[in-house]
Amino acid sequence: MALTQDEDYLALASYRKCAERIRANWQAFVALRSERLGQALFDAPVEKIAENILEDLFTVVLDWQLSDVNLQIGRADIILSDLGIKRLVLETKRPGTLAWNRPSVTTALEQAWRYAAEQKVGTVAVSDGSMLYAADVHDGGLRDRLLVGLASLEPQVDLWWLSTQGIYRARPQPVGAAISTLDASGAPGALEATQPSLLHPKYQLPAPCFAYIGDANRPTTWKLPFRQSDGSVDLKRLPKAIQAILSNYRGARVTIPRESAGDVLVRLARAAASLGKMPCQAHPAADAYVEAHHALEQLDRLSEVGCCTSAPLKP
DSSP states (O other), rough: OOGGGGGGHHHHHHHHHHHHHHHHHHHHHHHHHHHHHHHGGGGOOOOOHHHHHHHIIIIHHHHHHHGGGGEEEEEEEEEEEEETEEEEEEOOTTSSSSSBBBBHHHHHHHHHHHHHHHHHHHHHEEEEESSSEEEEEETTTEEEEEEHHHHHHOOOOOGGGTTTTTTOOOOOOOSSGGGGBBBBOSSOOOOOOOOOOOTTTTOOOOOOOOOOOEEETTTGGGGEOOOOTTTTBTTTTHHHHHHHHHHBBBBBBOOOOOOGGHHHHHHHHHHHTTTTTTTTTTSSSHHHHHHHHHHHTTTOOOGTTSSOOSOOOOO
């Protein structure tokens, strides 16, 4: 069967070699991870245990050298580097604190994003030793790269995207790897103390609440708020954010880089889709969502929203 353009990487020799390594070493990693978690019984520093699990992942399962896994660089917990080039900033939390929970992951991700901006690194990740989520900093936001379970008994071959040969490649939109697939309810356990969130001076919201982020460390570059402080979609601000790009809102149009407009619209349309507000889900749909549908159809990016197709809208 012929591979699609998005699946071309499957034919790469580097992919096949790495996939074989992941399969061959996965059970050893699972056993080692279990031993690491057992260290917590004797009051070992629990965040350090998660760091050790990730170090094992990158050097036993993947193909990084131990010297490439840099601990505590600047304020970042782990930085992966290749030939001195920083490829990934990873924020670790104590085992069980992220637990497939979107609010907890988003809080940790905000931290990683800020540290990556300080060190000019284009890929960020968060993990508690049980799950691992990674994303690329792209056009004013984050683009999903990877979401895997480290407790799984099945080898997680998708980890190739964080290997030495996969980390620098742009990933086609992954299926099932989106942070939006995580549980959106409150965290099951308290996340340990983190650096205080930066807040926008006007809206008093952290970075993940905005559709466009110019610089994660400069709140004045954050534009188009569309989420509330708890990460839920703000029903009042979401249509206004769309209108601010495609037409205007109260006579004012928000200026963002032209090359970022498509990504921002996809981001906002996905939020609308999560609430069933897009025209393919609701009839009649609000004007802002109809405009977003048409704009993304012109850009040939409706498929990235998940719920929409290019079929004509109902009259």
